[in-house]
Amino acid sequence: xxxxxxxxxxxxxxxxxxxxxxxxxxxxxxxxxxxxxxxxxxxxxxxxxxxxxxxxxxxxxxxxxxxxxxxxxxxxxxxxxxxxxxxxxxxxxxxxxxxxxxxxxxxxxxxxxxxxxxxxxxxxxxxxxxxxxxxxxxxxxxxxxxxxxxxxxxxxxxxxxxxxxxxxxxxxxxxxxxxxxxxxxxxxxxxxxxxxxxxxxxxxxxxxxxxxxxxxxxxxxxxxxxxxxxxxxxxxxxxxxxxxxxxxxxxxxxxxxxxxxxxxxxxxxxxxxxxxxxxxxxxxxxxxxxxxxxxxxxxxxxxxxxxxxxxxxxxxxxxxxxxxxxxxxxxxxxxxxxxxx
Numbered sequence: 620x621x622x623x624x625x626x627x628x629x630x631x632x633x634x635x636x637x638x639x640x641x642x643x644x645x646x647x648x649x650x651x652x653x654x655x656x657x658x659x660x661x662x663x664x665x666x667x668x669x670x671x672x673x674x675x676x677x678x679x680x681x682x683x684x685x686x687x688x689x690x691x692x693x694x695x696x697x698x699x700x701x702x703x704x705x706x707x708x709x710x711x712x713x714x715x716x717x718x719x720x721x722x723x724x725x726x727x728x729x730x731x732x733x734x735x736x737x738x739x740x741x742x743x744x745x746x747x748x749x750x751x752x753x754x755x756x757x758x759x760x761x762x763x764x765x766x767x768x769x770x771x772x773x774x775x776x777x778x779x780x781x782x783x784x785x786x787x788x789x790x791x792x793x794x795x796x797x798x799x800x801x802x803x804x805x806x807x808x809x810x811x812x813x814x815x816x817x818x819x820x821x822x823x824x825x826x827x828x829x830x831x832x833x834x835x836x837x838x839x840x841x842x843x844x845x846x847x848x849x850x851x852x853x854x855x856x857x858x859x860x861x862x863x864x865x866x867x868x869x870x871x872x873x874x875x876x877x878x879x880x881x882x883x884x885x886x887x888x889x890x891x892x893x894x895x896x897x898x899x900x901x902x903x904x905x906x907x908x909x910x911x912x913x914x915x916x917x918x919x920x921x922x923x924x925x926x927x928x929x930x931x932x933x934x935x936x937x938x939x940x941x942x943x944x945x946x947x948x949x950x951x952x953x954x955x956x957x958x959x960x
Contacts, residue, residue: 623668626928628921629660639663642689648901649684649894661920662689668927675709676923677724679716680869681889681915686715688898690923696869697723697769698784701948704728713926714934715918719745721934722773726941726948733934736922740914744770744854747825748804753778756801760821764795767803767947770827773936775803777943781950785853786868788812792820794954807831811853811860829910830854833887837908838862841885847906850875851887859887876900891915 636643639659646655662685669676669690677700678691687694693703697720704712704724713734714721719742721735753765753775767779768788776782783791789812792800800818802809804825813820833851835858841847842862850872851863860866865875872886873896883904886893890909897905925931936944 623671623928626664626668629664629924631656631660632663635659635663645688645898646684648898655685658685658689658920661685661924665690665920665924665927668924669713672711672927673709674711674713674927675704675707676713677703677715679720679915680892680895681912682715682895682918683891683916684894684898685920686918686923687891687895690920691715694895696784696786699870700724701727702952704731704733713923715923716740717742717745717912717914718934719770719772722936723769723776723948725934725936726773726776726944729936729941729945732930734926734930735932735934736919736926737917738932740917742770742914743828744768744805744825745772745775748775748823750774750778752823753801753803756803756821756823760799760801763799763801763821764797765801765803766792766795768805768808771804773940773944776947777940779803779944779947781954782944782947783951784868786871787951787954788853789815791951791954792816792818805854807856807860808853810857811866827854829889829912830887831856832910833859833908835859835862838885838887841906841908845883845885845904845906847883847885847904848879848881849885849887855887863887872896873899876903885909889915 643655675692676690677693678687701723705727711732714724717740721733725733764780766781766783769784781791802820804823806822806824809820809822833855838849838859849863850865851860853866885906890911893905893909
């Protein structure tokens with residue numbers, strides 16, 4: 620396969636519109652048809668190259684529709700993708716998401732090669748706190764356990780007692796069996812969790828640059844102008860959450876839509892998620908506000924093609940860091956297993 624590095628950029632072929640007729644119908648519900656025509660050569664080339672490499676392509680729910688629908692073998696939230704990486708048979712994984720997600724996949728699947736198509740796909744939450752910050756917090760609060768959000772670096776996870784997602788944060792916090800817990804790094808998620816538990820939380824001033832931009836005025840406008848129901852991610856500011864009909868994680872949002880089937884809904888979260896869900900719920904009208912994550916947008920079809928062609932960029936996590944972070948992740952997963960018994 621050494622000749623793969625010399626592959627040219629994909630070019631249009633007339634048969635593509637017939638080969639990908641069903642996909643074209645899906646994509647044309649969320650983007651202009653001329654854009655679909657531009658994406659199809661890349662989608663076709665990526666699918667062929669992934670097959671040659673024996674690769675599995677995984678995409679987060681915030682990825683653009685041409686990636687989410689066009690090339691992904693597995694889609695989901697950050698934890699779901701990491702678990703899928705550990706469980707799948709492929710030795711090569713292309714993680715279409717931000718860097719902490721690729722690290723989590725590598726931590727749970729250390730024997731596999733995990734590629735991230737762009738090294739610039741970061742996260743404001745992950746960059747808001749360091750391992751040294753966690754150690755300093757432990758010194759200020761001796762004996763208090765640390766629960767860190769999945770949106771953190773491998774180094775921060777390694778300094779934590781347990782990891783959580785927005786879906787299971789309350790359960791993980793309460794599983795620490797402590798009257799006080801250090802909760803990192805999202806302040807708004809932490810305040811939401813604090814409102815749902817008697818555990819005292821020590822919070823950090825981290826914020827998601829996508830969700831912190833939403834305002835209660837935007838939420839009220841969506842309800843009043845469009846008679847839309849409001850579904851908000853818990854990383855949003857508290858006054859936004861107070862306006863919402865439902866607050867939940869990316870997975871919980873889709874479950875709520877499946878259950879409620881609203882006529883109109885405003886998903887107060889990243890824009891691409893609404894685009895990707897629109898194809899599953901054609902009877903529901905999706906109303907903005909929404910914001911695009913600039914880091915997720917750094918993953919593109921050309922960058923995925925180049926990652927497969929050139930085997931870049933491999934994610935590496937130092938063995939000691941991975942071992943400690945894996946322990947914290949497994950503690951979270953054990954909470955889920957206990958709850959299902």
